[in-house]
Amino acid sequence: MKTISKLIKVTLVALLFVVSSCSNDDDGGSSIPNIVELAQSSPNLTSLVAALEKADLVTTLQSGGAYTVLAPDNDAFGRALTTLGFASLDEIDTPEEIAALRNILLNHVISGTIISAQINTGYGSTLATNADGDNLSIYLKSDNNGVSFNGMSEVTAADLPASNGVVHVVDEVILPPTVVTFATADSNFSSLVAALTRSDQPAFADILARTEGANNDGFDPDFTVFAPTDEAFASLIDSNPSWNSLEDIDGALLTSVLLHHVKDEANIRSGDLTDGISPTMLEGSITINLPGDDGNPAKITDGAGNMNIAVIAVDVQAVNGVIHVIAEVMIPAS
CATH class of the missing domain: 2.30.180.10 (FAS1 domain)
Structure with missing residues (x-):
């Protein structure tokens, strides 16, 4: 049986999912979209795109990388907004609310490119932080039932390649964890x-x-x-x-x-x-x-x-x- 130390010390150094220009468009550029472009092309991720725009994270996820993004679908965003007491994203408008939204979204971003086959049960870190600026942990679980995060969100579509990382679509918004x-x-x-x-x-x-x-x-x-x-x-x-x-x-x-x-x-x-x-x-x-x-x-x-x-x-x-x-x-x- 695996010991707790092995589970918690799991290294999330996945093999870098190198996206080469194996497919080019007519102008000679790569046809593989970046993370934001991939989300924009998916009708099931429109709420994520709107949230990224409101939280001023579009540029980060367009030009930065490599990232692993856990992308909540539209239904997940709807449930999360209800839980947080908002009827829609439009109601998130104060600086404090937008800062909280930004941290929630960053809780879905892991540095490095991690494909589903490389996910083992254990802990990693997201780009979200606590009040002291410490990066929040995330608990990844992989078993015969699939891949889940913090016991609250499961992958529904894995390994969507982007030029600056990879996207896994998930069925719940992963709110910043408590102990x-x-x-x-x-x-x-x-x-x-x-x-x-x-x-x-x-x-x-x-x-x-x-x-x-x-x-x-x-x-x-x-x-x-x-x-x-x-x-x-x-x-x-x-x-x-x-x-x-x-x-x-x-x-x-x-x-x-x-x-x-x-x-x-x-x-x-x-x-x-x-x-x-x-x-x-x-x-x-x-x-x-x-x-x-x-x-x-x-x-x-x-x-x-x-x-x-x-x-x-x-x-x-x-x-x-x-x-x-x-x-x-x-x-x-x-």
């Missing part, structure tokens, strides 16, 4: 999601899905989440003879444990870490040492004094925080 987006999309976090959503727990999923200003209260979440894998939760359950499943863990204890994995109001990326740093979590504090063992980027001592907890993947960047993946569940002092 909850990645937790629910990535099957390696199924136990974590089950713990966060257990009926006797606080509304963790709602809290961790919050974005800046979502409730007009000025709250800036910027969560840093140390996310244990399913294997980590299995080891935790095996550590107590009285536990046979996640449901056997006392509710108050589980709450404390989950809070021990989250720091709020700080988007702490791996580059921000220093050896011996001790961030205060929502429950207790932890100590992080650099580097980790066995080639891992870092290791943690939890509040209970358990040492050498491996950080096995870092910087899964959401719009409201960042996830680092750990190989053991951390226990607070309490």
Whole structure:
């Protein structure tokens, strides 16, 4: 079975889809359109073209590259506009709304040309950013059912060649992800999601899905989440003879444990870490040492004094925080 480190460290360095001038028009130029021209020629991508024009991204996707563009079809744009509270693109007119639209569109653009055969399950980065300017991650999944992104959008037409990249048509607009987006999309976090959503727990999923200003209260979440894998939760359950499943863990204890994995109001990326740093979590504090063992980027001592907890993947960047993946569940002092 593939390990989480292999899945998350997947390299999205696909073979460059070299579009040569194998077909020329009468004037001797290439007949292969650029990304914008390809979208303009498709009756099912008219909303995308209009959105690119409104967000001032036409020039970028005409002359830049190489890019992989995940192109939502017209139906996808219609559903997304409804979700965001707009009747049409024409209603997006303030500078703040246009900036948000631009970031949504950039969340569909990946640097480099990635054809469908080169897509493996794991994480990559888009050109969208959070408030700090960090590029947002995107979770790509490839299996017998096809290719999907962030657990919310599937490819319906793949490998449309452009002179400056490749286009894959998708059936949903991929909104900027929260930390909850990645937790629910990535099957390696199924136990974590089950713990966060257990009926006797606080509304963790709602809290961790919050974005800046979502409730007009000025709250800036910027969560840093140390996310244990399913294997980590299995080891935790095996550590107590009285536990046979996640449901056997006392509710108050589980709450404390989950809070021990989250720091709020700080988007702490791996580059921000220093050896011996001790961030205060929502429950207790932890100590992080650099580097980790066995080639891992870092290791943690939890509040209970358990040492050498491996950080096995870092910087899964959401719009409201960042996830680092750990190989053991951390226990607070309490």
